[in-house]
Amino acid sequence: MQKKLLEIKDLTIKFHTDDGVVEAVNKVSLTVHEGETLGIVGETGAGKTTTALGIMGLVDCPPGRIEGGKIMLDDRDILQLDEDEFRKLRGKEISMIFQDPMTALNPVFTVVDQIAEVIANHQQLGEKEAEQKAIEMLELVRIPAERAYEYPHQFSGGMKQRVVIAIALACNPRLLIADEPTTALDVTIQAQVLELMKDLKTRSKTSMILITHDLGVVSEICDQVAIMYAGEIVESGSLEDIFENPLHPYTNGLFGSIPDIDKEVEFLSPIEGLVPDPSDLPKGCKFHPRCKYAQHLCSVEEPVFQEYSPGHYAKCFVYEGKLPAKEVKKYE
Amino acid sequence: MSNHYIEVKNLKKYFQTPGGNLHAVDGVNFTIDKGKTIGIVGESGCGKSTTGRLMTMLLEPTEGEIFFDGKDITKLTPKEMVEYRKKIQIIFQDPFSSLNPRKTVFHSIAEPLEIHKVYATKAEKENRVYELMELVGLSDRFVNSYPHELDGGRRQRIGIARALALSPEFIVCDEPVSALDVSIQAQILNLLKKLQLQFGYTYMFITHDLSVVKHFSEEIMVMYLGQMVEKAPVKELFANPRHPYTQALLSAIPVPNLKKKKERILLQGEITSPINPRQECRFAARCSFATEQCRKEVPDITDLGGGHSVRCLRIHEI
Numbered sequence A: 001m002q003k004k005l006l007e008i009k010d011l012t013i014k015f016h017t018d019d020g021v022v023e024a025v026n027k028v029s030l031t032v033h034e035g036e037t038l039g040i041v042g043e044t045g046a047g048k049t050t051t052a053l054g055i056m057g058l059v060d061c062p063p064g065r066i067e068g069g070k071i072m073l074d075d076r077d078i079l080q081l082d083e084d085e086f087r088k089l090r091g092k093e094i095s096m097i098f099q100d101p102m103t104a105l106n107p108v109f110t111v112v113d114q115i116a117e118v119i120a121n122h123q124q125l126g127e128k129e130a131e132q133k134a135i136e137m138l139e140l141v142r143i144p145a146e147r148a149y150e151y152p153h154q155f156s157g158g159m160k161q162r163v164v165i166a167i168a169l170a171c172n173p174r175l176l177i178a179d180e181p182t183t184a185l186d187v188t189i190q191a192q193v194l195e196l197m198k199d200l201k202t203r204s205k206t207s208m209i210l211i212t213h214d215l216g217v218v219s220e221i222c223d224q225v226a227i228m229y230a231g232e233i234v235e236s237g238s239l240e241d242i243f244e245n246p247l248h249p250y251t252n253g254l255f256g257s258i259p260d261i262d263k264e265v266e267f268l269s270p271i272e273g274l275v276p277d278p279s280d281l282p283k284g285c286k287f288h289p290r291c292k293y294a295q296h297l298c299s300v301e302e303p304v305f306q307e308y309s310p311g312h313y314a315k316c317f318v319y320e321g322k323l324p325a326k327e328v329k330k331y332e
Numbered sequence B: 001m002s003n004h005y006i007e008v009k010n011l012k013k014y015f016q017t018p019g020g021n022l023h024a025v026d027g028v029n030f031t032i033d034k035g036k037t038i039g040i041v042g043e044s045g046c047g048k049s050t051t052g053r054l055m056t057m058l059l060e061p062t063e064g065e066i067f068f069d070g071k072d073i074t075k076l077t078p079k080e081m082v083e084y085r086k087k088i089q090i091i092f093q094d095p096f097s098s099l100n101p102r103k104t105v106f107h108s109i110a111e112p113l114e115i116h117k118v119y120a121t122k123a124e125k126e127n128r129v130y131e132l133m134e135l136v137g138l139s140d141r142f143v144n145s146y147p148h149e150l151d152g153g154r155r156q157r158i159g160i161a162r163a164l165a166l167s168p169e170f171i172v173c174d175e176p177v178s179a180l181d182v183s184i185q186a187q188i189l190n191l192l193k194k195l196q197l198q199f200g201y202t203y204m205f206i207t208h209d210l211s212v213v214k215h216f217s218e219e220i221m222v223m224y225l226g227q228m229v230e231k232a233p234v235k236e237l238f239a240n241p242r243h244p245y246t247q248a249l250l251s252a253i254p255v256p257n258l259k260k261k262k263e264r265i266l267l268q269g270e271i272t273s274p275i276n277p278r279q280e281c282r283f284a285a286r287c288s289f290a291t292e293q294c295r296k297e298v299p300d301i302t303d304l305g306g307g308h309s310v311r312c313l314r315i316h317e318i
């Protein structure tokens, strides 16, 4: 087993708004090993971005507040760092890529300048050397050197996202967090970016957290997967665990909802109902209002997140043996 | 005259832009039979929405004909157009921007009924609104809610209810689930399918996602830079894609199945400009099969039989 790089324990993040308390992240525990890619999968509002911002020390406070837990990077709890120390950590040890590349790009500077600036800031290099290194980074993400002196608006969406990846990688971070990096791109362009990320993963051994709602994307590049629902991890395990032997009813529901290109079905099997409002979460198991297997117990008591086979965890009473169902039916 | 319910011939839409003529839709042909669905697929900017808006006459074509039940709707009188508009409706991708933020669910759904003065009494209109809400799975309790108070899935249900209000025959669905989460996507896709079975609607289903359209349509047309590059019955297209672009598009879809990992065709480069396109195959810049000839000649459409046609000069070699 590789060395643990990041270990999150019971991370809890809430937003205190005028309309109430949003319980965005509830006792989330996750581990990323060195060289490994962890996929965090979930629908809108599940708390994926908030978890990532928690790791980056970028949660909006107020209204946000980290109310509990630890985020261990090696042996340090980074939640104990002050703002200055966190700033040093970002970019150098942890970088993040956002869905919209323009949040990370400055429209008035050329792309090469933007990468060179990051490099100059973090690695005492001269202007010329930083620029040279920046051009190398662009070539690494397959943007030809002759386009280095152009501005972001002259680039297509896929190219902008590749520039952002170059910026994020410029300082050789140990952990790269990518938040829906390909969601806004066309599939053929998405394929290019995923291929690039896979390549970087094997070459630079950077650890990654890939946030996505797309199980297809996860299956392309992740080693470990965590399924998030209503601020909680409801299941986690290796890629094979989750795809070959999904346990939780929500995970199975997600697979049933996806139109499968290799299958003939007239109707899909969606999960009925809607994602709950995180400022008014249901009691007991948070999935119970939508769960086909729910019994009275599920609406009053909360299941425990437990290990069922080595490394494969789920949070559901079916697997605690407390419900009539012995197992959850696998999606077709 | 053919006996297809809908027949589109050489449909073109050019937009004047400061850089020149933008060929958004450039000579598209297809037919749709009653009660069936055609899927229109391709990357952003390839002309899908423009095609859909032309079908609903929200846009006027630069050239071409659209026959609806044998009648060319591009030549209708304004009075005939009013009648036609009722038969044909559109559902948009982003229900939020297509709904009036100041109108409640009730008023949003009642609006088309009021514009077309469908009912003489208030009671009849109210009945119809509640009936439509039930049809699309919107609970009564939302009748006085505003769009911003609802989630994306419910907003899309309002969009669908509005489209159904005037009992249309043909519905253009322009990326109706692209903005929704997967579990909600499946709910809406099932709803659209159920409504089609119940009322016999004919659909044009526009999407950038081939897996969404697969279980939904009888026929698929793949577009690239304003042109049809391949058209085939759905099974044939998936089993036997022939155009290099379709092949790349199919191979690029990440499949959530570990046992079915396929060889990926990676395209180089990105879509070229649709403004004043050159006399060449529009896919040539990204095509790994491109030859000199592909850069000099616009490929014709080759009919492969069985409803399968492809626009590629080298179709018999690759």
Ligand SMILES: Nc1ncnc2c1ncn2[C@@H]1O[C@H](COP(=O)(O)OP(=O)(O)O)[C@@H](O)[C@H]1O
Pocket: A015, A017, A022, A023, A024, A042, A043, A044, A045, A046, A047, A048, A049, A050, A051, A060, A063, A064, A278
């Ligand atoms: N700055 C904020 N203020 C208030 N609520 C927020 C804020 N940021 C996120 N939230 C809420 O926290 C929940 C989780 O959001 P997010 O982490 O963005 O989910 P995801 O990335 O999985 O879609 C959502 O209900 C969201 O509305």
Ligand SMILES: Nc1ncnc2c1ncn2[C@@H]1O[C@H](COP(=O)(O)OP(=O)(O)O)[C@@H](O)[C@H]1O
Pocket: B015, B016, B017, B022, B023, B024, B042, B043, B044, B045, B046, B047, B048, B049, B050, B051, B274
């Ligand atoms: N009103 C307009 N004026 C100028 N160009 C337009 C207009 N509407 C669409 N276009 C252009 O036409 C092309 C096709 O657009 P569209 O039909 O929206 O594509 P798609 O729906 O496939 O993404 C694009 O290049 C787009 O920028």
Ligand code: SF4
Pocket: A248, A249, A250, A285, A286, A287, A288, A289, A291, A292, A293, A294, A295, A298, A303, A315, A316, A317, A318, A323
């Ligand atoms: S604990 Fe109960 S409600 Fe929750 S997922 Fe399991 S069966 Fe469903």
Ligand code: SF4
Pocket: B244, B245, B281, B282, B283, B284, B285, B287, B288, B289, B290, B291, B294, B299, B311, B312, B313, B314, B315
């Ligand atoms: S005509 Fe040439 S460039 Fe175009 S798709 Fe066929 S082989 Fe490729």
Ligand SMILES: [Mg+2]
Pocket: A048, A049, A050, A179
């Ligand atoms: Mg997010």
Ligand SMILES: [Mg+2]
Pocket: B048, B049, B050
């Ligand atoms: Mg469109």
